Amino acid sequence: MLNDTELMDKAKEAYKNSYAPYSNFCVGAALITEDGSVYSGCNIENASYGATNCAERTAIFKAVSEGYRKISVIAVAAKDGSCAYPCGMCLQVMNEFMKDGRILLEENGQLVSYSLNELLPHGFDL
Numbered sequence: 001m002l003n004d005t006e007l008m009d010k011a012k013e014a015y016k017n018s019y020a021p022y023s024n025f026c027v028g029a030a031l032i033t034e035d036g037s038v039y040s041g042c043n044i045e046n047a048s049y050g051a052t053n054c055a056e057r058t059a060i061f062k063a064v065s066e067g068y069r070k071i072s073v074i075a076v077a078a079k080d081g082s083c084a085y086p087c088g089m090c091l092q093v094m095n096e097f098m099k100d101g102r103i104l105l106e107e108n109g110q111l112v113s114y115s116l117n118e119l120l121p122h123g124f125d126l
């Protein structure tokens with residue numbers, strides 16, 4: 001099983017494939033499913049802007065489309081070294097598949113771990 005630092009390294013690897021010609025803001029994400037499988041993803045922008053997919057959702061959708069329903073931890077990294085807090089839409093997708101999961105970010109070069117509840121205290125559920 002990858003440790004937090006190794007998962008963050010995977011997220012940094014993933015932003016190398018980022019397609020971000022409009023914002024030039026390259027993001028990578030890497031996650032671990034409950035059985036230890038690892039998936040990564042990058043942001044994929046679109047000329048319409050609205051069809052853009054964030055790195056977190058790319059990684060989550062890759063895992064879910066392979067049959068996984070429970071994610072334990074996701075790391076997110078921005079190429080420019082800034083801290084890429086997940087957007088509201090990604091947090092809501094995390095609410096679906098990683099309610100008890102952790103989110104790893106780098107704040108000023110320091111690895112920090114948040115619960116989903118800290119970043120999204122009142123996610124929408126049906």
Ligand code: THU
Pocket residue numbers: 020023025026027042043044045052053054055056076084085086087
């Ligand atoms: N973006 C992500 O991929 N993840 C985040 O956590 C924040 C934002 C992307 C979306 C868009 O391609 C670019 O960053 C600028 O918003």
